Amino acid sequence: MTDNHSSSNHVSAPDDAAARKAVEPVIVYPNDTLSPPDLRLYRAARTTAEKIDEVVVPPREAGTFRAQAGQFFRISSVDGPQVGDLNLWADGNLDERFYSGKTRALHGTHVTTGERLWSSIPYLRPMATIIEDTLGWYGMDDFGGSVHDVIGTRCDPYTHHLLAGDHYHHCCHSNLTRALADATGKPMAEIETQVHDVMNVFMCTGFTRDTGQYFMKASPVRPGDFIEFFAEIDLMGALSACPGGDCSTTHSSDVANCYPLKLEIFASQEGTLGDWQSPLPNGYDRSHGR
């Protein structure tokens, strides 16, 4: 692997470089002032929740789903190891969408049980909370890799065209665009700009320590593994079964073995969520100092 940083850097280090580099980091967004989700309440409600819908997303395609505030949605591996690219919107307002960058800033590069997926500015509120993750055991491996990242963007035909020059039509971006067009009845050219940076469900990724480059490796997911979310607001979601399959080798082509992903929606029973309330949009007054 080429060292992109040093090969283009002709600046000599100052005398106190070592001291400057030895400064300890601080967490940018200490998140201990966020009110924690009541996982015990959510899980108790889940025990009596009833399955109301199921969507099987075919390989190299995407499917859409809706989950109302207070419902649950589960994404499961079936048939073989497969990663999924997840987009979320507020149902009825595509302007409020999953904000992977701020979710990453608040929780870290990868998310698991007890962490939340946050929506875009100016809404910036929890969209969904992870209540179960059968890959929660994975943690961080020796390469700095972990699962369920919020650092990747989605495989897309534009980047592929830049790098390879051809036209591939089943990247996650295209799969999500087709699925969203079908779900909304809007033309692809109009709806494509609503597709956004994803949560990479089951994908195992990190940044190389030497060059800081985004890497992927074979997902540890196996059939039967799942991740489950509590919908904090009314949601529309789209999930693409990435053409990279388990993302052990390549993507943006039909080369990798690909498998379906299963989506299930569960409705809570009346009264089981106590005095839980769907979060309101962010409370900042939006005056921006004027």
Ligand SMILES: [Zn+2]
């Ligand atoms: Zn993909």
